[in-house]
Amino acid sequence: MVNSAREIPVEVYLNIQNLVASQDIAIVNSQQPQRLPLNLQAEVHLPSDRYSIAYRQWLKQQGITFGTI
Numbered sequence: 001m002v003n004s005a006r007e008i009p010v011e012v013y014l015n016i017q018n019l020v021a022s023q024d025i026a027i028v029n030s031q032q033p034q035r036l037p038l039n040l041q042a043e044v045h046l047p048s049d050r051y052s053i054a055y056r057q058w059l060k061q062q063g064i065t066f067g068t069i
Contacts, residue, residue: 035066035067036056036066036067037066037067038056038059038060038064038065038066038067040053040056040057055067
C-alpha cells in the first residue's frame, strides 16, 4: 500500500481545512438561539447530550448565565 498523503503538499490540506472552516462559520452564525440557555429544562435532551449538559452545568457553577453570544 502506498502512502500517497506524503505526495500532497501541505497547502492542499490547509486549503481544504480553510474551506470547511469558512462553511462552518456561516452555519454557526446562523444558529438560533444565539445564546446557549443554561436552564436544562428549556430543551429536550438525549443521552448523546451528556457532554453539553456537563458543560452547561459547569458554566452555571461559574456564575455564567448564558453559554455564548
